[in-house]
Amino acid sequence: MSSTERRERERAQRHQLIITAARELAEAEGWDAVTTRRLAERVEYSQPVLYSHFKGKDAIVRAVALEGFDDLGAQMRRARLAEISPKEALRALGRAYLDFAADRPALYEAMFIMPTDLAFAGTETPPALRAAFGEIVAVVGPRDGVGLYAEVFWGSLHGIAVLVHGKRMPAEHQGDRLDLLVEHFTPEAG
Amino acid sequence: MSSTERRERERAQRHQLIITAARELAEAEGWDAVTTRRLAERVEYSQPVLYSHFKGKDAIVRAVALEGFDDLGAQMRRARLAEISPKEALRALGRAYLDFAADRPALYEAMFIMPTDLAFAGTETPPALRAAFGEIVAVVGPRDGVGLYAEVFWGSLHGIAVLVHGKRMPAEHQGDRLDLLVEHFTPEAG
DNA sequence: TAGTGCGCCTAGCGTTGCTAGAATCAGGGG
């Protein structure tokens, strides 16, 4: 059954190809440009092939988002581990988060803005999401049982990131905003 | 030219009718349900009439959003003026903001989530937006020249509101999150 | 080599935002 294996391998490659193409197209021209037709053209297959891999366009976006959580988690982890003091670690993680949102806006959009049915805080939550949130918990400090501080710190970062991204808040002073947040959320100083 | 006046009056009424219908339809069934066809049917005119009032669908959404800022501004103002102490005023305004987002999700979406070309912080910023932001500045205290504290407080509120709305953060504990924010942003204590 | 089944593509459905051109209606002049 070697041919079957090869087929499955090729199929998996194409699966990944679709996800990558969708992300690249979104990052280059925005999600509005990611239509099933253009995406199919880009992977050099016809439209229906997409539907043999994914239930629909939403599922493709979800797959792109899911990969993004690995990246974001790793980026935050690297940032916080590079610092010694809790305060500096917090600032580094916050900067990493905001940089991620600013540098890869389309990916960030798929992860945190577009409608999704990814389970975010439940038993079905994918490991990548859990790990990414865990980085925030680690740096904020699990001062309470439910991670309230981590939630609010995350929410604050997300808020300013998304308002800047939507041009509802000036892009300048983002560093100052982060400093202000860090000042308030530094562990112990609570 | 009385007939002309009447015509203009009727036209203005219809203009408002379209905005109201769009908002109601969005609040009842979500913005996806607000198609130009359904909206036209609802106002009992044909589709092209919409385009004689608005440049396109985006312009209708923008008009709905603009009205929302009056509501939100008033709601925040009422809340903060009902309290004496700065801390309680801050909490009341925050609660008003979060309640607005939770109670009128479609309207909130049009104001703060959907793509828009409304000028948010510039010379062209509509008075309603300016006034609403002014309420936040008033309650946070303009501790710096550029309203950094107000921006970050607003961003934090927006972040948790929108993450809960998108089911990316549990809906519970929203009150606790607000308390935590208020604790950190209370004037003087800063 | 003939049969068989899977995989891919062509074609098309219903819906979207938006627009061109026909039709209709109100108001004013002969």
Place this chain on the structure above:
DNA sequence: CCCCTGATTCTAGCAACGCTAGGCGCACTA
């Protein structure tokens, strides 16, 4: 009183969207 003029509204249709049915062709099995 009637017809003409101009504005206003509607019918019809375009291109693009997400998605799907059905048939064709190729690769593998026997």
